[in-house]
Amino acid sequence: MTVFEPNETPPLILIADDDPSIVRLLADRFSLMGFKVETASNGRQALRRVRQGGVDALIVDIQMPELDGLAVSAYLLEHVKRPLHVIVATGRRDAETIETCDSMGALYVRKGAKFWKDLESALVEIYPAKAERIRQSGLRSTGIAVPKRARVLLVDDDPDVESFLRSRLDRCGIDTLYAADAAQGYLMACKEEPAVIISDYSMPKGDAQYFLTRLRTTPATKDIPFIVLTGRELSGANKLGLYRSIGGRSGAAQIVRKSADTGELFGALQEFCGLQASMA
Structure with missing residues (x-):
């Protein structure tokens, strides 16, 4: 079951992570849910793509080459005029990282045992009208572990x-x-x-x-x-x-x-x- 009706234009999610296995996992899952998906392997690619327009949500790792995910998120949330939802997906769990995400208005999801469940909750927070269909997509049921670090x-x-x-x-x-x-x-x-x-x-x-x-x-x-x-x-x-x-x-x-x-x-x-x- 997909999240969006056939006549709807699904949101475009940009996945920015330098680990190709994580990018593939996320891209496959979001595609099955009915989202449009694009990917970036470093911070500058992500920044460039969002500036081009059309991106509704950004799923971004922190540790990336060229520009880290927090720097990318801070810049985009301050300078992009159209609404942009940001989910920071990282293996870090220190208080400073969580507080930084909160101060920017970005959602924090930790890579670990509860990753898929927490990511589902973040998506529901962004798209509450689609909550039931997001959950029905089977996101929580995956048994694939997401690596915490590159x-x-x-x-x-x-x-x-x-x-x-x-x-x-x-x-x-x-x-x-x-x-x-x-x-x-x-x-x-x-x-x-x-x-x-x-x-x-x-x-x-x-x-x-x-x-x-x-x-x-x-x-x-x-x-x-x-x-x-x-x-x-x-x-x-x-x-x-x-x-x-x-x-x-x-x-x-x-x-x-x-x-x-x-x-x-x-x-x-x-x-x-x-x-x-x-x-x-």
């Missing part, structure tokens, strides 16, 4: 590298998925749809070039940013092959040398997923 997939056959980077990513508000080779990494990328993939260059069962080619020729993973982490200097030909587009899709976003100094790697990650702090 996730990075690390593919490397060295467990010491995994342990080293996992601890630093965790301190920056990023969860780490791990695979020991290209074959496992491909399967995990298809299943989990991480925000970013960091891959060693030389691995069992396929190097980074092989891995990247498989990702770019698979619909579910074709647009996931791909960072190559290498312990040796690559030849010019190898670098060119990694940066070259594949089937019209972008190649590697960056090639980074392995080092105890994670500044370059985390600088690259800042472009693709929000970090709470810089952990060089």
Whole structure:
């Protein structure tokens, strides 16, 4: 059952989140409810799209690259003349974040066990006349858990590298998925749809070039940013092959040398997923 009658123009909801798995979950659910849906993967995209007009509601994460969700929400709620409903969906639960949302007039929904129920309540608050149909849509019945934080997939056959980077990513508000080779990494990328993939260059069962080619020729993973982490200097030909587009899709976003100094790697990650702090 859809929320809106066939002759009605359904509201347009813009979903802004740098985690593609969350974007897909929300987009699928809202589409089934009868809403029109568009998506953005970072703060600037969201800001640009709302400025173009036609967006009725914004579902926005806080930790996003380029502009965080709170900054985007504050600007839009102050400067957009037409009514705009904002729901801030985040893993944060600190009092300051909740108070900031309240002060802006945005609704706060925490990513966690009660996410779908709380999101349903927020939608009912925005569209009270459609409350019964929103609830009938089955939003609450989904058993799919929503990740609280952005996730990075690390593919490397060295467990010491995994342990080293996992601890630093965790301190920056990023969860780490791990695979020991290209074959496992491909399967995990298809299943989990991480925000970013960091891959060693030389691995069992396929190097980074092989891995990247498989990702770019698979619909579910074709647009996931791909960072190559290498312990040796690559030849010019190898670098060119990694940066070259594949089937019209972008190649590697960056090639980074392995080092105890994670500044370059985390600088690259800042472009693709929000970090709470810089952990060089």
